[in-house]
Amino acid sequence: MLDVENLGIRFGGLHAVRDVTASIPAGQITAIIGPNGAGKSTFFNLISGFYRPTTGAVRFQGEDLTRRPTHEVVARGVARTFQTTTIYRELSVLENAMIGHRVRTRAGLLDALLRTPRERRDAQGSRDGALRALERVGLVRQAHLPAGALTQEGQKRVGIAMALASEPKLLLLDEPAAGMNPEETVNLMALIRDLVAGGLTVALVEHKMSLVMGLADHILVLHHGQLIAQGTPAQVSRDPTVIEAYLGSHAHGGQMGQGAQGGEAAHA
Ligand SMILES: Nc1ncnc2c1ncn2[C@@H]1O[C@H](COP(=O)(O)OP(=O)(O)OP(=O)(O)O)[C@@H](O)[C@H]1O
Secondary structure, X not given: OEEEEEXXXXXXXXXXXEEEEEEEOXXXXXXXXXXXXXXXXXXXXHHOOOOOOOEEEEEEOOXXXXXXXXXXXXXXXXXXXXXXXXXXXXXXXXXXXXXXXHOOOOOOXXXXXXXXXXXXXXXXXXXXXXXXXXXXXOOHHHOOOEHHXXXXXXXXXXXXXXXXXXXXXXXXXXXXXXXXXXXXHHHHHHHHHHHHHOOOEEEEEOOOHHHHHHHOOEEEEEEOOEEEEEEOHHHHHOOHHHHHHHHHHXXXXXOHHHHHHOOHHHHO
C-alpha cells in the first residue's frame, strides 16, 4: 500500500533516517520498532508528509507523495495520530471527531462565514462522518461529553476517531499505548484488530513489545536511522542484528528491558 525507496533525512550532520527501502502491505498491521532515537518518529513524519525527505521517495498506492503537503497526503487516504495527545479537551468528543472530518470537506472560510448551502451540507457531512468514526472506536454514547472528561484510554480513542474521520485507507498510530495500563493496552489491541478486520491498513510505532509481538503481522526494525531487519514478529525477535541493537542500546540506557520482558514493567 505504501512504499518508500531510499528514504532519508538529515538534520544538520545527523542522518535521522538513512536510505530506507521498505513497504507497508495492505490489510495488515505493520509495526516500526527500534531503540530510543532510532528514527521511528522521524520515519512517521516522513511518510505522513510532515517532513520533506532529503533523499528518496514515498509512494502510496503507486502515487508519488514525496513532495505533497500533509493535507494532500490526508486527502489521499493516509491519516495519523500523535505521540502526545492532540485532542481539544474542552470541545466535545463529537466536535473533536468533526475537526478530523473537515479535512475532507470543500467549503472554505468564506462559505463558513456566510453559511452557504455548501457549508451547511459540509457541516452535516462532517457530523455524519464524525459519528461513523466514533462508532468505530466505541464512543458514540460519549459524543457530547467534553473530551477532557474521558479516561486516558477514552482520550486515545478520540485521537484515533479524529484520524478515522478523514476516512483513511492507511492509519498511522504513533505510540498508541503510551501511558496505558495493561488492561487498556489489551482493549486497544482489540480495537486495532477490529479496524483492520474492517478493511483498514495500520502502521504503528510502539515501545511496548507485548503489543507489537501480539499484534503486528509485519515488523520494520530501525537502528541509527537505518532499516536493520524486517519480517514477522518471530523472525525479527530472533534476528541477531536486532538483539544486538537492543542490547547495545540497553548498555547505554536504552529500552531493551521492554523488549525482553514484554514492555509493561519498564513503563510502570
Ligand atoms: N526536528 C529535528 N531536528 C533535529 N534532530 C532531530 C529532529 N527530529 C529528530 N531528530 C533526531 O533524530 C534522531 C531520531 O529521532 P526520532 O525521534 O525519530 O527517534 P525515535 O526512534 O522515534 O526515538 P524514541 O523512541 O525516543 O521516540 C534523534 O537523534 C533525534 O534527536
